[in-house]
Amino acid sequence: MHTQELQHTVTPSSKKSNNTSSIIPERDDPHSFHAHSNQISYYFLPQQWSLTLDQLQFQFQIRSDKSTSPQLAIQHFFTGNQLAPLHSPILIYKEAWTGIDLLFYFQNGHLKYDLVLAPGSNIHDIGIQVLHTDLIAITESGDLLLHSPHGMLKQPLPYSYQLSTYGKKERAVSYLLIDQHTFGFELDGEYDPSLPLVIDPILLLYSTYLGGSGTDCGLSIDVNSKQEAFVTGTTASANFPTTSGAFQTIQTGFESIFVSKFNTAGTSLLYSTLISGSEGERGVSIRVDDGGNAYVTGETTSSDFPITSGAFQTEFKGIESAYITKLSPTGSTLIYSTFLGGTETNSANSIALDSDRNAYVTGITQSRDFPVTSGAFQTRNRSALQTSFFSKLNATGTSLIYSSYLGGSNFDAGSGITVNTKKQAYIIGLTGSNDFPTTPNSFQTMLPGNNTAAYVSRVNADGSSLIYSTYLGGTGDDTGAAISLNGNDEAYVTGQTTSTNFPVTPNAIQSQLAGTQDAFVARFNQAGSTLIFSSYLGGTNTQVGSGISVDPFDNAWVVGETSSTNFPISSDAVQPTYGGGSFDAFATYLQLQANTSNRILYSTYLGGSALDQARGNANDNSGNVYITGDTQSANFPVLSRSFQTQLAGGEDGFVSKIGSPSSTIRGATGATGAIGATGATGAIGATGATGPRGPRGARGPRGKRGAIGESGA
Template identity: 30%
Template sequence: DVNGNLVLVTSLGEIQEMAPYAFQEYNGALKKVDCNFNLEGNRVTFDFPNGYDAEVELVIDPSLIFGSYTGSFADNFGYTATYDTAGNLYGGGIVFAAGYPTSTGAFQTTFQGGMAGNPFPSGFDIGITKFNPAGTAIVWSTYVGGTTNNEQPQSLITTENGDLYIYGRTFSSDYPITTGAYQTLLAGGSDIVVTKFSGSGTLARSTYIGGSGNDGLNIHTSFFQNSLYFNYGDDARGEIMLDNQANVYIASCTQSNNFPVTSGVLQSSFGGGVQDGCVFRLDSSLTNMAWSTYLGGAADDAAYSIKVDASQNAFVAGGTNSTNFATTNGVVQASAPGGTADGFISQINATGTALIASSYIGTSAYDQCFFLELDAARNVYVVGQTLGTFPVSPGVYSNANGKQFIARYDPGLTTTQISTVFGVGNSTIDISPTAFLVDRCGFIYVSGWGGSVNFQGTTVGLPTTSGTFQSTTDGSDVYLLVLDPDAAGLQYASFYGGATSAEHVDGGTSRFDKELRIYQAVCAGCGANSDFPTTVGAVSQTNNSTNCNLGVFKFAFEPQDVLASYQAITLDSCAPFPVSFTNNSIGGVSFEWDFGDASPVVNTFNAFHIYQFPGTYTVTLVVTDS
């Protein structure tokens, strides 16, 4: 097509293979090579219009759909990203001045300002950019902010019809709030903000949520480890999710003893310490609070991740220093394991009035759970960090002394089904997780970043797989990992980053979609570099600022599932009935046809069968991928 993608037309519709991305590696630096698909009859080859170095390995990787900077001329940090059903990528970050690439007619085309020293030398606004599916154009792009202080985005999500919700925090008393919002005034300190844009970039709804203290701020904004603030960017933890009725759920934290909670919830008062976790549900118009509750004990607590099941029960994961964090009977860890921090998982009922299940997760050292996912059976997966001896199940892939853990529990949190660790095996953590997915076949996907911007660790020595997108690292890159179902093996692992800049994330969530593509936000090119891997034709292949740019990439993983599909054509209307079956399956290597009339099964790709007698027959095609 016009974007260089390969389009295959089948009876099931179009299948699109994104335009190839090719590169060669020189002393750890990636040099892009112009590459196109070339179609001659039924044969697809690659064309290199400007040639390439025949003496150096050439890597052609159609899995990279696109990589781009925003192209901002203002310093622009990278926080969060998401997607919509059309495959557009939404990137969010903060912007320190005029010069961000806003679109014509955008909500805010000018920099609103802010307050210096909170915590950076100059004030900042939110910057949101919607990239088209190929990353070749900006659909819309805008500032979002008030004039009196600073704000930042921390998690993004879209609805089925393409509306965008932003969860973030603001210190501004004039942050954009809409008429009829649940809370129209800044309550004090920083407040959580929830803002909704239409698919075309029009401000639809926006509200504050908060009390007189700091809300949506995990511990502090100073750049040193303290309590639950363990990684650079941990101040911006928390997640926004939607249920099947488009209600809005937030998992976050509050330092307010008067945070807006609703009556009858599981915890109506502040538990103690510097902060508690908080969890709440708003309607889609951000007008009505269905329920809102604290979640914490006598010390510091924070809620980082939330998922909602079909019955609107909310599963929450996070970190705690409290020895009296609320747990339920019979769970895997009802008592605090100790150490500088512990992880936790809590299942809250649909009305926010009770805990269905709640457990600590961890060792006698430091542990936190940063992301949570549910599979089709409502089993609970978490990914986090540990400095202890986290248990490793028999038969799983693991790296000795790994400091990142993945675990799966039953919905009631009574049984550890699988548990493993991965990493270099040093005494420090390696990556700070930014995205997590369990697909419909049980494969486990993790994204994170590590390196010099963090307080510890490096990406050097993390495992990679053969033929991966990027097998080398400068020690400060994004890291992508895929494990087999039940964590039985390493399916894929790669780095993503340049050879000069220390790629990192300033805080916030990125996301995998159901088609196994990641939409990742990165703080890229810091130091006025342009070494972040970008694709030809992207919105911007250069960092135009004197420091950093929000970098984004959309990367497709190879689907591991299989689709069984066929079309039946009756060749004659009289008995006996000959029927021709055309196999339209995807991903299979062996096939079994059962024609439903007690005849022998057939193992050919396509099939032909004669029915001897009139009747109704159920035809079954079983496709196996290994």
């Protein structure tokens, strides 16, 4: 069975869409049918079907030399299809090919098609001819691209398995180009012809453990234009997987940073290295530039942490120091590495890059002598506990372009940072200070309660003033965790809240607190004066929002963890039910538009029977999302073809890639232009710099190593 979602994703327009979400017979021809969804019209005839959006049209035809004479009919159930919901009418091309049925139905508001292969049928009989196309191509990552004079349709790489009384067995299936205008499918491994075959492009493309025999945790992830994932985190494993020629392959302290680069398929490590001194350190945030250099930040307690000659700060001054390290594209050398801190506790929680490869970091410091620069926004630490900072390091790692405190008289913590094309930094965090610096006319200028609130601040290009700065919260505890930007410089944020009066908008997906603590998702206007969208996200127990990344259509992926068995999950989820244990990770794809009926486009659990937590995420240029975190589950959902298929220690990192939850139609751009549009989305990767959230101990004054929590040695 082949499942493919046909969903059109567009930027908002005034055009009214006809979303009947039903397949209807034509009045004058009972053998023809039509449907409408998300501004797309679908038409079905006995041997072919088509989809139309404005001038963009794709027409699909059952290849006649391998097909029978299919019967076209509507059914309200189909016993051979375990994925199609019973309440959804199904349009069936019965025996489209010998022993193979073609099904269309609506699921979660989107039209899908399945190919159901009965036992003994031949996958090579399947041929779907696409009329009026310029080109059919398969990308390096296995996606199918259909080009027309007016746009492009993308169908993700299939994920396939067979079902028996013993459970699910994965099978490798890929797209096959039969000729210039026809595609089919190819089996790439073992196959039991006595069982039905499920070929499913939705949506888990790879999922793997990453760790050794000790405790390991993935904390941050980024992806390059080749769809190669870069992960950082912390490891206490003496046998953490490293690669030959990497910068450091031996654990020298009780806890080390790791930086691992995966190939596109998630089946092997292109490099994997440790970075450590004789004590302990964590890799909390990672970003990759267009040259393949990885930038990592976090904290270290090692005075002999590897620092490069000529770096900005070569002396370890405090109890714990932040650091910024730039790793070469091969993972073999440090291009630069510097401490960043004063004589007390200092830690960095997030890093971002601009087009000139300057690095921006934010985090926490207790130091009165944290390195700040003349003319910076705030040059004095006003807190007796801890305060936020934001710093900009030059491209060579030798000097600070600017560096500033950001906080009031109580406690503050910087959790996430990103930067726009104007080199203006955006920071999110939490504060308990009723005198945290806010700006006039910002959304919320006063601490809304007696507890903690999130804050969102936008800094001008030279770090000397705040363009806007606002609280975000209610009368409970609110924590800002991660931040991302769209192309209009509007900030998207996530975190968690216990406030029953957290500010939500009329277009919220969830307007009330559902559990003891919910995640929140919010979108600000450019000026930081108004919420375009704000919503709770959660079930009846506890949720944490950890990472957020925005796609080119102003929708957002949010990841985190939940202990709720009724967390909002879509019907097409790769894991529709709670895995068990204290927490499962979640990944949710949301529409966050203004003045519209917003909804969850896709949502899934990721977890097994123990503790599972998602810590950060990033998008690639095809709309896929990459997630990292940590798991204690021996049955965490990993794929057999991935790098590491078994839990190696008490807690391992994990890396999962979920495909775009829809085929994406890019219309009215011309065939060449459509290819360019796909490339352009790579720029969003830079904005994804805000994905990972800061240490979990950031709620209150942070002691030495206190933020490590369950990831500790």
